[in-house]
Amino acid sequence: MQKKKEEKDDEKIDHSPRHLFQYPDGPSQATFFRFDDVEEVSSALAEYIVQVSNEAIKQRGKFTFVLSGGSIVKALRFLAEGPVFHSIAWDKWHVFWVDERVVPLNHEDSNYKLAKDEFLSKVPIPHEQIHAIQNFHDEKAAAHAYESKLRELVRKKVITTKTAKKFPRFDFVLLGLGPDGHVASLFPNRPSLAEEKLWVLPISNSPKPPSKRITMTLPCINAAEHVAFVALGSGKAHVLHRVLERPALPGSLPAQMVRVDDGNLVWFADQGATSELHLENWNNAKQFPFFDFKQPASVSS
């Protein structure tokens, strides 16, 4: 009888993708979506992005979308396919990067090149609305130049800001999860995690190659309207368990420091990535009907 009940509870957790997850050591909350495999995650992520994009375009005629590097860029492929592709007003999109490596934009290590090959070359976003981080072979100059560019786009009202805080408010930031808990190019136990004023920082000694990088700062990420983490595959299982279920020492897990100030933090993960989570302890998770995945995306006017 007891076993049957447990099986039933498990089933409820496994098959419902919507849970309101509360971080272990504070009031900050995130919505957690769990799916069977990468295909399902990619399709749900595409629908989520469509919904956020259409809403932003309806409200202010633009959508500001911030990309990461890493394996998750491939998960954007459903945006460039079928009815989803046709439901997006691509000419209203502005694309940014949360981090970049100091290599030429056509180099194999470039996050811009990865995004171009996997996604941007398949969708009609006007070239001048793709705001790559130009690197000049010097991470300090590049970080400074990108922050100036973002500030100029705030003045031109392409990017909004929060009135009380002086940080850009991007509509959507997409983040990958590093095996050591890093996010963007913000690595564990580094002074860059404590930055409070700057929007973009140079990184000179990244433990993940290449060592020279440029990254948005935590307050810049946390000021966004929607931040989505994507964790795929069993290689992310242990770090996902640490980030979601174990309070960490300050600075030791940058991903745990992503706490969206006044917006939505959402996790998308597959079975492999969630295999070390103790979902049976998530019984307090409430159903959170943030949006209905089954609704067809509407074309915005």
Ligand SMILES: O=C(O)[C@H](O)[C@@H](O)[C@H](O)[C@H](O)COP(=O)(O)O
């Ligand atoms: O430029 C980068 O290196 C990234 O922006 C970085 O933060 C990445 O998203 C994670 O390291 C996850 O990468 P994988 O998904 O490839 O493990």
